[in-house]
Amino acid sequence: xxxxxxxxxxxxxxxxxxxxxxxxxxxxxxxxxxxxxxxxxxxxxxxxxxxxxxxxxxxxxxxxxxxxxxxxxxxxxxxxxxxxxxxxxxxxxxxxxxxxxxxxxxxxxxxxxxxxxxxxxxxxxxxxxxxxxxxxxxxxxxxxxxxxxxxxxxxxxxxxxxxxxxxxxxxxxxxxxxxxxxxxxxxxxxxxxxxxxxxxxxxxxxxxxxxxxxxxxxxxxxxxxxxxxxxxxxxxxxxxxxxxxxxxxxxxxxxxxxxxxxxxxxxxxxxxxxxxxxxxxxxxxxxxxxxxxxxxxxxxxxxxxxxxxxxxxxxxxxxxxxxxxxxxxxxxxxxxxxxxxxxxxxxxxxxxxxxxxxxxxxxxxxxxxxxxxxxxxxxxxxxxxxxxxxxxxxxxxxxxxxxxxxxxxxxxxxxxxxxxxxxxxxxxxxxxxxxxxxxxxxxxxxxxxxxxxxxxxxxxxxxxxxxxxxxxxxxxxxxxxxxxxxxxxxxxxxxxxxxxxxxxxxxxxxxxxxxxxxxx
Amino acid sequence: xxxxxxxxxxxxxxxxxxxxxxxxxxxxxxxxxxxxxxxxxxxxxxxxxxxxxxxxxxxxxxxxxxxxxxxxxxxxxxxxxxxxxxxxxxxxxxxxxxxxxxxxxxxxxxxxxxxxxxxxxxxxxxxxxxxxxxxxxxxxxxxxxxxxxxxxxxxxxxxxxxxxxxxxxxxxxxxxxxxxxxxxxxxxxxxxxxxxxxxxxxxxxxxxxxxxxxxxxxxxxxxxxxxxxxxxxxxxxxxxxxxxxxxxxxxxxxxxxxxxxxxxxxxxxxxxxxxxxxxxxxxxxxxxxxxxxxxxxxxxxxxxxxxxxxxxxxxxxxxxxxxxxxxxx
Numbered sequence: 136x137x138x139x140x141x142x143x144x145x146x147x148x149x150x151x152x153x154x155x156x157x158x159x160x161x162x163x164x165x166x167x168x169x170x171x172x173x174x175x176x177x178x179x180x181x182x183x184x185x186x187x188x189x190x191x192x193x194x195x196x197x198x199x200x201x202x203x204x205x206x207x208x209x210x211x212x213x214x215x216x217x218x219x220x221x222x223x224x225x226x227x228x229x230x231x232x233x234x235x236x237x238x239x240x241x242x243x244x245x246x247x248x249x250x251x252x253x254x255x256x257x258x259x260x261x262x263x264x265x266x267x268x269x270x271x272x273x274x275x276x277x278x279x280x281x282x283x284x285x286x287x288x289x290x291x292x293x294x295x296x297x298x299x300x301x302x303x304x305x306x307x308x309x310x311x312x313x314x315x316x317x318x319x320x321x322x323x324x325x326x327x328x329x330x331x332x333x334x335x336x337x338x339x340x341x342x343x344x345x346x347x348x349x350x351x352x353x354x355x356x357x358x359x360x361x362x363x364x365x366x367x368x369x370x371x372x373x374x375x376x377x378x379x380x381x382x383x384x385x386x387x388x389x390x391x392x393x394x395x396x397x398x399x400x401x402x403x404x405x406x407x408x409x410x411x412x413x414x415x416x417x418x419x420x421x422x423x424x425x426x427x428x429x430x431x432x433x434x435x436x437x438x439x440x441x442x443x444x445x446x447x448x449x450x451x452x453x454x455x456x457x458x459x460x461x462x463x464x465x466x467x468x469x470x471x472x473x474x475x476x477x478x479x480x481x482x483x484x485x486x487x488x489x490x491x492x493x494x495x496x497x498x499x500x501x502x503x504x505x506x507x508x509x510x511x512x513x514x515x516x517x518x519x520x521x522x523x524x525x526x527x528x529x530x531x532x533x534x535x536x537x538x539x540x541x542x543x544x545x546x547x548x549x550x551x552x553x554x555x556x557x558x559x560x561x562x563x564x565x566x567x568x569x570x571x572x573x574x575x576x577x578x579x580x581x582x583x584x585x586x587x588x589x590x591x592x593x594x595x596x597x598x599x600x601x602x603x604x605x606x607x608x609x610x611x612x613x614x615x616x617x618x619x620x621x622x623x624x625x626x627x628x629x630x631x632x633x634x635x636x637x638x639x640x641x642x643x644x645x646x647x648x649x650x651x652x653x654x655x
Numbered sequence: 656x657x658x659x660x661x662x663x664x665x666x667x668x669x670x671x672x673x674x675x676x677x678x679x680x681x682x683x684x685x686x687x688x689x690x691x692x693x694x695x696x697x698x699x700x701x702x703x704x705x706x707x708x709x710x711x712x713x714x715x716x717x718x719x720x721x722x723x724x725x726x727x728x729x730x731x732x733x734x735x736x737x738x739x740x741x742x743x744x745x746x747x748x749x750x751x752x753x754x755x756x757x758x759x760x761x762x763x764x765x766x767x768x769x770x771x772x773x774x775x776x777x778x779x780x781x782x783x784x785x786x787x788x789x790x791x792x793x794x795x796x797x798x799x800x801x802x803x804x805x806x807x808x809x810x811x812x813x814x815x816x817x818x819x820x821x822x823x824x825x826x827x828x829x830x831x832x833x834x835x836x837x838x839x840x841x842x843x844x845x846x847x848x849x850x851x852x853x854x855x856x857x858x859x860x861x862x863x864x865x866x867x868x869x870x871x872x873x874x875x876x877x878x879x880x881x882x883x884x885x886x887x888x889x890x891x892x893x894x895x896x897x898x899x900x901x902x903x904x905x906x907x908x909x910x911x912x913x914x915x916x917x918x919x920x921x922x923x924x925x926x927x928x929x930x931x932x933x934x935x936x937x938x939x940x941x942x943x944x945x946x947x948x949x950x951x952x953x954x955x956x957x958x959x960x961x962x963x964x965x966x967x968x969x970x971x972x973x974x975x976x977x978x979x980x981x982x983x984x
Contacts, residue, residue, distance in 0.1 A: 235853065235854055235857070238854065239858070239861065242858060242861055242863060246861060247863050248862035266847045357812070357815065357850075360815045361814040361815075364722065365814070365972075367721075367725050367746075451690060508726070511723075511726060512726060516730070613685075616685075617685060617689045619853040619856075619857055620685070620853050621686055621689055621691055621692065622856070622876045622880070622935070623691070624857055627857075
């Protein structure tokens with residue numbers, strides 16, 4: 136027992152160090168900005184309007200994404216078909232793309248000149264209008280439905296095959312399966328997925344603005360921009376950032392309270408066969424759902440590829456060096472994410488430290504502008520910020536990707552501990568042995584997913600690099616913006632294709648590595 | 656201990672080298688130093704004669720440049736900031752970070768008289784609505800046309816973008832107290848408001864709207880770089896609002912003479928002749944060879960609108976409130 140205790144302490148120490156780093160990057164930078172402020176004007180009615188709009192659009196977007204994600208994930212979980220693996224990989228694509236690339240892809244499909252409108256005109260109907268509330272929702276669902284699907288699918292795949300076998304032998308129909316197996320799993324996975332998407336929508340303002348059709352689409356993050364750009368009002372920026380974190384924190388508290396712990400007993404990792412879903416009507420329903428979701432997600436990606444291909448041959452060399460730089464940053468930040476996420480997950484699960492999970496999840500709600508400024512204020516007196524552009528980008532990206540990694544790892548580790556923890560304890564398997572013999576083998580799938588996601592996210596993120604970049608050292612997203620900013624839209628389309636391809640490749644390599652066994 | 660000695664040695668070498676070649680640090684916006692931007696040619700040309708090392712440090716745009724300099728304060732390495740504009744000048748003056756330039760001013764080719772001796776113009780253009788002649792045979796010639804007819808427009812948010820802020824001032828300077836009513840009439844035509852110029856111009860090229868808020872000089876890019884003369888910018892009878900981009904010397908610069916030398920160089924032919932086809936703006940001083948083809952044919956508005964002076968920030972806040980109020984109705 137004493138030994139186990141000491142080992143736990145070691146795990147907690149590593150976890151505490153990881154948490155300290157995360158807090159320094161998020162709340163520490165916020166405090167730095169606030170301390171640097173000379174004055175702070177309070178929040179006016181316009182700011183509160185921004186808070187209300189931010190909350191509203193985030194709740195609607197997250198609800199829709201999750202509500203649509205559940206049936207799609209269920210369909211993917213109980214069907215096997217050619218191209219399923221590819222489709223699951225492509226599910227990672229939309230939300231790792233820089234906003235502007237994804238928005239242009241959406242416009243190529245749903246815009247005034249897009250293929251949907253062209254088809255409608257050809258059929259003698261009115262073209263669709265993407266701009267307005269429907270545009271914001273469309274874009275957010277495009278970004279987040281795949282993420283919701285992936286996170287929920289992760290939950291479905293974690294239900295041991297033996298339970299479905301048992302259910303089949305008891306003669307359970309789809310309704311019984313839903314009640315006994317799927318709903319408990321959903322209560323475990325859905326609040327977390329909802330939370331992550333809600334937080335993502337809280338801080339994403341470029342989409343809301345570009346497709347929202349007007350200034351009513353003002354989010355808190357935009358108000359932070361305004362405070363910085365117009366009045367150099369650091370106090371107000373910090374205050375708004377704090378409001379954003381508080382909203383996110385309250386949402387996280389509610390979501391984590393709603394999450395049910397697992398506890399039904401383990402399985403033997405057999406391939407899952409679903410006797411319950413053989414009914415032709417169910418097959419049709421699932422097929423339709425998958426086809427619709429695939430079409431909705433893949434068409435814009437195809438348009439990005441089609442627009443980008445002609446420019447590939449004539450891209451400036453700087454785009455390729457920027458690609459290499461981005462790949463390096465992505466790999467470093469992906470491994471940093473795991474290095475942070477694994478000890479934190481262990482701490483959260485073993486100590487039931489929900490508060491740690493809360494802090495680890497809040498990082499998405501931190502304003503990139505405030506993080507960048509805070510780090511700048513901290514680093515500027517010591518070193519040349521441009522010299523640290525890439526390491527800082529990697530670190531901030533790692534912290535930003537942490538909530539996704541925790542979403543994948545914490546439920547999985549909770550299940551492992553519930554299923555095998557007592558056995559491991561009775562064998563005296565602690566510390567390293569437990570990590571190597573129990574956790575790592577059984578966490579392969581979520582680890583692969585989390586690493587891939589973190590790498591791809593970092594690849595596509597503009598984040599703080601814009602604040603620190605030196606002229607010769609930009610990443611690929613920055614190079615893409617530079618091309619567009621210089622009217623060179625064709626070359627930018629080529630760069631967008633490279634970005635899409637390399638993000639997907641990174642995601643695929645890690646994610647595939649994690650699920651080599653079950654999805655063949 | 657050894658490592659320390661080596662480090663000290665390196666530091667000594669570095670400072671000796673620094674003593675031989677002075678370094679001129681210029682803070683500018685990102686697109687200025689892109690390989691297709693003006694930066695590389697200008698760096699090479701200035702280093703030929705100055706016996707110095709010119710180093711660029713970048714931030715996103717003019718507003719971010721000013722924020723960054725205010726964050727860094729007197730400790731900044733910057734000797735020159737290049738890329739603020741008329742709308743930022745009042746705030747920049749008030750910051751007290753900049754010093755008057757000690758240079759001989761050549762004759763400037765600006766639509767207005769220039770009096771400021773701290774902020775030196777290097778290029779300029781008018782904000783304008785750009786359209787595709789093949790898609791829009793009847794372009795607007797005034798805000799009245801824009802409000803009366805069935806156009807679709809893309810603009811940028813004044814809170815996050817320079818042209819977006821320009822339009823806010825433009826409407827305010829044309830309509831004064833009636834600006835809110837003007838926005839209420841314009842809003843139904845506005846397809847969407849994007850965070851930056853990049854997004855809306857990209858959407859315009861995809862055919863999402865008839866008109867996009869950009870510059871009168873934007874069509875020159877399509878003519879010169881793409882051999883495409885289908886784009887045009889509408890000159891308005893009300894006048895078009897000016898953007899004048901400026902550079903200034905930092906008061907805390909440790910190379911003030913070199914900084915002045917650069918500001919003088921900035922108004923010379925070697926700098927100014929590069930500007931039109933790299934920054935796609937009018938040069939502040941007419942180059943010896945005149946303007947390149949593609950610029951000569953551009954339509955020019957008869958009236959130039961601009962707010963200069965200390966109350967710019969108040970006008971901006973008032974105009975923004977009106978814009979937001981109009982959108983809420």
